[in-house]
Amino acid sequence: MATSKREEATVMSELFADRAAIGTESRLAQLFGGQLGPDGIKFSAGNPNPDLFPTAQMQNAFNTAIDTAGNHLFEYQEVAGPVHLRQQLANRVHQTAGINATADNVLVTQGGQQAIDLVAKLLLDTGDEVAVETPTYVGALASFDQYGPTYLDVPMEDDGMDVDALTSLLKTHPNIKLVYTVPDFHNPTGVTMSVAKRKRLVELAEEYHFYILEDTPYRDLRYHGHSLPAIKSFDRHGRVIFISSFSKILMPGLRTGWVVADEMVINKLRQLKETSDLESPAIMLHAVSAFLDNNDLNQHVANMLTTYRNRLDAMLNALTEFMPDTVKFTRPDGGFFVWLTLPENVDTQALLQDVVMPQAHISYVPGQVFFAHQNVHNGLRLNFSGVDEQQITAGIQRLATALTENTVKVQ
Numbered sequence: 001m002a003t004s005k006r007e008e009a010t011v012m013s014e015l016f017a018d019r020a021a022i023g024t025e026s027r028l029a030q031l032f033g034g035q036l037g038p039d040g041i042k043f044s045a046g047n048p049n050p051d052l053f054p055t056a057q058m059q060n061a062f063n064t065a066i067d068t069a070g071n072h073l074f075e076y077q078e079v080a081g082p083v084h085l086r087q088q089l090a091n092r093v094h095q096t097a098g099i100n101a102t103a104d105n106v107l108v109t110q111g112g113q114q115a116i117d118l119v120a121k122l123l124l125d126t127g128d129e130v131a132v133e134t135p136t137y138v139g140a141l142a143s144f145d146q147y148g149p150t151y152l153d154v155p156m157e158d159d160g161m162d163v164d165a166l167t168s169l170l171k172t173h174p175n176i177k178l179v180y181t182v183p184d185f186h187n188p189t190g191v192t193m194s195v196a197k198r199k200r201l202v203e204l205a206e207e208y209h210f211y212i213l214e215d216t217p218y219r220d221l222r223y224h225g226h227s228l229p230a231i232k233s234f235d236r237h238g239r240v241i242f243i244s245s246f247s248k249i250l251m252p253g254l255r256t257g258w259v260v261a262d263e264m265v266i267n268k269l270r271q272l273k274e275t276s277d278l279e280s281p282a283i284m285l286h287a288v289s290a291f292l293d294n295n296d297l298n299q300h301v302a303n304m305l306t307t308y309r310n311r312l313d314a315m316l317n318a319l320t321e322f323m324p325d326t327v328k329f330t331r332p333d334g335g336f337f338v339w340l341t342l343p344e345n346v347d348t349q350a351l352l353q354d355v356v357m358p359q360a361h362i363s364y365v366p367g368q369v370f371f372a373h374q375n376v377h378n379g380l381r382l383n384f385s386g387v388d389e390q391q392i393t394a395g396i397q398r399l400a401t402a403l404t405e406n407t408v409k410v411q
């Protein structure tokens with residue numbers, strides 16, 4: 001009997017492990033919506049602005065890396081990354097996040113995403129309890145999903161995760177192993193955790209014996225106010241695993257991120273990375289290192305801040321002017337995202353597909369994917385870093401009209 005390609009694929013996928021059925025695809029696939037017309041405005045992306053990439057300087061850095069190391073650059077090298085780069089990163093986290101670290105506390109990874117995955121691999125057996133912010137970064141959930149944890153939800157407040165709610169949760173679930181947080185300009189809400197909460201989180205980790213995964217790729221992208229010390233800077237007993245990345249402050253295509261943690265944790269993560277990819281491409285890491293030697297990264301970041309600040313301000317102004325009172329929104333001081341909360345009876349996924357994309361030609365990310373249990377339907381994420389101010393104002397006005405008409409309809 002002839003079988004179609006589709007039937008064949010279904011039969012063969014029965015052989016796949018559970019993690020292939022649940023993980024990355026089901027959550028991340030929902031992030032990238034359909035096509036918009038020529039007047040379309042995309043608030044659904046999560047990317048830095050490519051016009052701000054230092055491409056010529058990076059090209060020089062690649063040449064320098066090859067000129068300096070020659071053939072040796074293309075041999076197998078160190079799993080953890082070049083020691084010079086690890087030292088540069090240790091210096092950087094000291095300067096920008098108040099963390100005391102040496103090169104031995106640093107593991108260079110293929111983006112923050114690999115770092116998250118390695119930490120999940122290190123800590124999570126099936127059924128292990130992980131506390132996550134609701135909402136939280138979908139890529140972390142996609143990674144965690146593969147290890148079959150039990151998720152416990154911690155609500156977000158205007159100054160970061162609700163630490164009182166976490167404390168109550170720890171009393172009833174003392175076996176929580178890991179608390180995952182994005183403390184600076186959180187993805188998807190844009191919220192930043194207060195210093196008091198950062199300190200309390202570390203105290204709780206000591207009292208209840210868990211690890212904190214501090215994931216902070218946006219921390220240098222602050223457009224208003226002053227930088228806060230990292231949670232890791234309050235860590236005295238190796239409870240905090242800190243992750244960051246060059247994706248948002250340099251270029252995501254470099255696929256270069258890093259972990260800062262106690263040596264014992266770094267050594268284990270290094271072994272796990274080795275079983276996964278042996279090592280990151282040395283050419284990339286030596287080029288990044290040469291870039292840092294020969295350019296002022298802080299100056300590059302400072303130059304980007306003006307563009308992003310103008311875009312954030314344009315978005316907040318437009319939201320204030322055009323959104324109906326029934327729509328609440330966050331007021332971030334940095335990062336890439338603003339989070340909208342609509343009336344409870346609105347399903348932002350259906351709204352996107354039925355009204356906002358076809359009629360207003362606007363895209364956003366419906367909020368459901370950012371919840372571990374995918375049980376909240378009335379939130380949505382807007383990106384402002386990839387859209388210019390004129391488009392932001394026009395796009396938010398169009399979105400507000402669509403939301404106003406629709407929320408009136410469904411209420």
Ligand SMILES: Cc1ncc(COP(=O)(O)O)c(C=O)c1O
Nearest residue numbers: 111112113137182187245247257
């Ligand atoms: C909170 C958060 N963590 C980690 C990542 C992973 O980024 P990358 O792997 O490019 O460093 C992202 C990317 O959007 C993110 O938003």
